Amino acid sequence: MGEIRDRGGYLAFKTRQRAITWLRSIDLGVAAVSLLVAAKVASTELPAVPPDTALHFDAATAALFLGLFVATASVFPLFALYTETALFLWRQALKASVKAVTAVVLILVVVAAVLNPPLVTPAFLATYWVMACVGGIAARFVTRRLLFLTEAQGIAARRTLIVGTGARAQEIALRMLENPGHGHRFMGFVGLEWEAPVPTPLPERFRLVSGVSDFAAYLREHVVDEVLICLPLTDLCDRATNLVSECEEQGVSVTVVTRLFELANPRHRPGSHGGELVVTITNTLADERELILKRFLDVTVSLAMLVLLSPLLLAVWALVRLTSPGPALFVQERVGLNKRLFKFYKFRTMVQNAEALQAGLECQNEMCGATFKIKNDPRITPIGRLLRKTSIDELPQLFNVLRGEMSLVGPRPLPVRDVIRIEKDWPRRRFGVKPGITCLWQICGRNTIPFERMMELDIEYVDTWSVALDLRILLRTVPVVCSMRGAY
Structure with a gap:
């Protein structure tokens, strides 16, 4: 299997992106197996079908099966099943998997109403739904465990710097340190002094590794995968452009923390407006x-x-x-x-x-x-x-x-x-x-x-x-x- 490798006795993915690519292939494989099992179950309800054609693979059924694969490949990404978040937030991935399979089955019902293939019976739909849900969840569980093994060995963890030393920046750093399996290796803070009291005892890696003025030099001399900018709004306006430019020059990805306002129930989504990158904050249905x-x-x-x-x-x-x-x-x-x-x-x-x-x-x-x-x-x-x-x-x-x-x-x-x-x-x-x-x-x-x-x-x-x-x-x-x- 080209997507995985054995290192230190563990079967593990090289990168997160390969894990996601692996999941795309596995989902189509699960759909195929679920389809065959469901068709076999449904064929037992069709006594008129000769034994040598038990799956009753006529033109309508072939079109339906092809549509199911297309639906799986199209619908699953809509539920964010191929994102890094889905790899680490297990409950969210579980719910999204069930919703995605349910959406595919609903599409299957509509298409079946038009094509009317004999195999699409309630038993077929129920069997496919159960098999696809179980298979999709199992695939994500195994992928997640393998990826955790990889990142626990430091093979694929993203080396992350946080620009800013305020309470919000420290909160994010603590979360990284408490959840090493989420794929971030926290390297330290960029800043001249602490803008908020630090926890006691001082956690490991809670250190100031660079100031803003020598930030570009630090990037040149160290391996950094991601920079997280978490500055107060006033500092963000003054410094963000230079910081992002310096990261861009070094080929380092930048994430900007956008929780600028303390709202009761904020829901937000990234997007663009007139060619500008924006974050939309809403209190209504945003998914x-x-x-x-x-x-x-x-x-x-x-x-x-x-x-x-x-x-x-x-x-x-x-x-x-x-x-x-x-x-x-x-x-x-x-x-x-x-x-x-x-x-x-x-x-x-x-x-x-x-x-x-x-x-x-x-x-x-x-x-x-x-x-x-x-x-x-x-x-x-x-x-x-x-x-x-x-x-x-x-x-x-x-x-x-x-x-x-x-x-x-x-x-x-x-x-x-x-x-x-x-x-x-x-x-x-x-x-x-x-x-x-x-x-x-x-x-x-x-x-x-x-x-x-x-x-x-x-x-x-x-x-x-x-x-x-x-x-x-x-x-x-x-x-x-x-x-x-x-x-x-």
């Missing part, structure tokens, strides 16, 4: 890979539900039209992502002029805060009360999800009237994500929850969002809807 998966789930699930529930939708549409005058659909402007207005759809459950009548009922509002709710609202029609109790009136919002104005899961979209009445600023963070059909407070009591608690749960969703959380909320929504608790 583009998971956002892609979230949108994929929104489109596939909403489209499937619209097709499956089309008879029910037509029946309800006719029932609303026959039982009360007016259109079957209620259309209202609601406030969506970044406070953009969009047309919100639901089945009409009130009399035709309900919005005009609301002003006269404001004094009967039973909700604290900005929202308006009356348990026995006189504007609700008899059929509308049933639709609300069963939540069937919300089904037309699947069209909003398909159009990209809403998501399956997210803070409920508020009417303009309610948004205007929000007095505090902190609930407005909910507008940083797409609104949804269901949300955290929908599964925690629905309309029985006070308005401020609703907003707190919306902000909790924004701060802790993940695709896994969306799936949990969707699964918990089903029994809540069936129980009809808190719906009116």
Whole structure:
């Protein structure tokens, strides 16, 4: 195996990049093995297939298998599975592996719906998912252990200098010293004096190896793989350009610590703006890979539900039209992502002029805060009360999800009237994500929850969002809807 070597009795990778290249090859190999095992399992459910063609390798199946390899090679990088971070943050790599395989399987389901190959059965999909997850996780575990053995011997550890001696710089240095397996060999600090008190007893390698003025000379005379610039904002402005230029001249990579602001829940990502390198700081959903998966789930699930529930939708549409005058659909402007207005759809459950009548009922509002709710609202029609109790009136919002104005899961979209009445600023963070059909407070009591608690749960969703959380909320929504608790 050209990607690994034996040194000091240990089988080990020469460099991190070779480990990553090795992982790319292993992932395709795992996909192939998982595919064959899943196909063999699925073939047992096809008694009509002759024994000599047990895998039933027809043109549709061949196209599907080729698509699966392409999907694996394309999707896995989107989940950062081929980065140095994934090699060292084991839990993050484990979660990303499961998410990536799940995304590939979802793509497989969509392609299978078009090609309709006989082998793609539930048993095939389940077997492939389990095999690919286990194989991908095992490959990363073994690669990680081999790489750790290498770097523990000092073969591939990156010799790292930190420019700056403040508290943040010392914190990063201590983390390097405490986690040698993460691949950094800390060499010391660049600075004339300590800008913050040093720990006692003084840790190993906590030493000033160079000043800023003789930094270029130090780089010329020593082996340095990476320089980490961690200076106060004022010093960064004055010195960073010269420091980076000196590193560039010596061919040494530079990393600049960008935690310039102390924020409660900062999420950041690198990028470019007008040709300039920038770091974007946000308090909303910043993981583009998971956002892609979230949108994929929104489109596939909403489209499937619209097709499956089309008879029910037509029946309800006719029932609303026959039982009360007016259109079957209620259309209202609601406030969506970044406070953009969009047309919100639901089945009409009130009399035709309900919005005009609301002003006269404001004094009967039973909700604290900005929202308006009356348990026995006189504007609700008899059929509308049933639709609300069963939540069937919300089904037309699947069209909003398909159009990209809403998501399956997210803070409920508020009417303009309610948004205007929000007095505090902190609930407005909910507008940083797409609104949804269901949300955290929908599964925690629905309309029985006070308005401020609703907003707190919306902000909790924004701060802790993940695709896994969306799936949990969707699964918990089903029994809540069936129980009809808190719906009116």
